[in-house]
Amino acid sequence: MKKSFSLNDQVALGVDVGGTHISAALVNRQGKITHRAYTLSAGAKGRTVVVHRIKKIIRQVLKSSKRDPGQIMGIGLGAPGSFDFENGVAVSPTPNIPRWRGVPLKKILEKTFSLPAWVDNDVNLAALGEKYFGAGKKVRSLICFTLGTGFGGGVVINGRVHRGFFSAAGEVGHMVVKGNPLKCKCGNHGCVETIVGAAGIVRRAVAAIKGDKKNLIMRMAKGNPEKITSKIVFDAARKGDRIAKKIVRDTAWHLGATISQAINVVDPELVVIGGAIAQAGEILLRPIRKTVWSHIYFPERKTPIVPARLGENAGIYGAAALVFQQNGFL
Numbered sequence: 001m002k003k004s005f006s007l008n009d010q011v012a013l014g015v016d017v018g019g020t021h022i023s024a025a026l027v028n029r030q031g032k033i034t035h036r037a038y039t040l041s042a043g044a045k046g047r048t049v050v051v052h053r054i055k056k057i058i059r060q061v062l063k064s065s066k067r068d069p070g071q072i073m074g075i076g077l078g079a080p081g082s083f084d085f086e087n088g089v090a091v092s093p094t095p096n097i098p099r100w101r102g103v104p105l106k107k108i109l110e111k112t113f114s115l116p117a118w119v120d121n122d123v124n125l126a127a128l129g130e131k132y133f134g135a136g137k138k139v140r141s142l143i144c145f146t147l148g149t150g151f152g153g154g155v156v157i158n159g160r161v162h163r164g165f166f167s168a169a170g171e172v173g174h175m176v177v178k179g180n181p182l183k184c185k186c187g188n189h190g191c192v193e194t195i196v197g198a199a200g201i202v203r204r205a206v207a208a209i210k211g212d213k214k215n216l217i218m219r220m221a222k223g224n225p226e227k228i229t230s231k232i233v234f235d236a237a238r239k240g241d242r243i244a245k246k247i248v249r250d251t252a253w254h255l256g257a258t259i260s261q262a263i264n265v266v267d268p269e270l271v272v273i274g275g276a277i278a279q280a281g282e283i284l285l286r287p288i289r290k291t292v293w294s295h296i297y298f299p300e301r302k303t304p305i306v307p308a309r310l311g312e313n314a315g316i317y318g319a320a321a322l323v324f325q326q327n328g329f330l
C-alpha cells in the first residue's frame, strides 16, 4: 500500500494507547502536531471497547483536519505489550487490557481506513520519537527508559527500533533483583519494576513511615497513607525529609544498576529517561548517573544520561516517525 506524496502531504497520523487515555494527532515531517484528540482508553472493558475507541479517535482526527485518508501517509500506533511487527498482532498479554493478545490491530486499521498502518510497543515508539524529534536527534543509537506506573525500555540502533526475536527487547523492568520476593504483574517474582515503579515507591514509603503522623510525607498526604503518591515522596525529598530522601536514593540505585546492565549489553550513544516519575528531574537523574557511571564496564566513557524532551507527546511522535520511516523518509 505504498503511495507517492507531495511535500504538503507528508503527514502521518500517530496514535498512542496509554493506560488511561488514547490520544491521536497528525504530525508533519518537521515535527508539528495538529488536530489532536483524546479519549479514555477504558482498557479494563477489554479489547473490543479499546479497538472501538481507537477507531473513533482516528475518525475524529481525520474529520477535524478535513483531510481525506488519501492525503495521509499512514497510521502509526503505539500500545502496551509486544507486537509481531510484520503482522501487527499483539503477541503478549498486557495487564491493562484483558484478552489483548491476538488482536490483529494492523489489519483492523488498514481495513477500516484504507491506509497503511504499523503497530508497535509504546515504549519502543517513545524511544523512536525521542530519536527523531526529541533528546536523541543528534545520535544514531539510544536506549529510552520510561518510568511511571511501570519501568520500560526501548532500544534504537542505527535509527531503527531493535525489537528482538520475540518482539520483547528492552523489557528492562523485568530484570530480577536478588532478594526481592515481590510478585510482578508479569507473573514472575523479583522484577525491578516492583521496586522502582510508582506502586513500589509508595509501598516502600508507607512501610518506612510506620504510621508516623509527624513525618512530612504523611503530612503532605493529609495524614492518610492511602493518599501517598510517588510525586509526594519526591516533593518531600526535595524539602529534605530523611525517609523520602532514602527512598529516592534507593530508587535511583536500583534504576542505575538496571540501566548500567542495559548499557553493558547495547552500548548506546545516549540514554534518555522519561515518564511521569522521571519528571522529578535532577533529584532522580543525578544519583542515577552516579550509580551508572560507577557500575558500567569501562566507566570512562560516561554514557550521557539526559531527560526526555517530548513528555506525553513521545508516543505520538514515535508513531509518526515509524510511518515516515516505513515510507523511506527517515
Ligand SMILES: [Zn+2]
Pocket: 173, 174, 184, 185, 186, 187, 188, 191, 193
Ligand atoms: Zn515482571
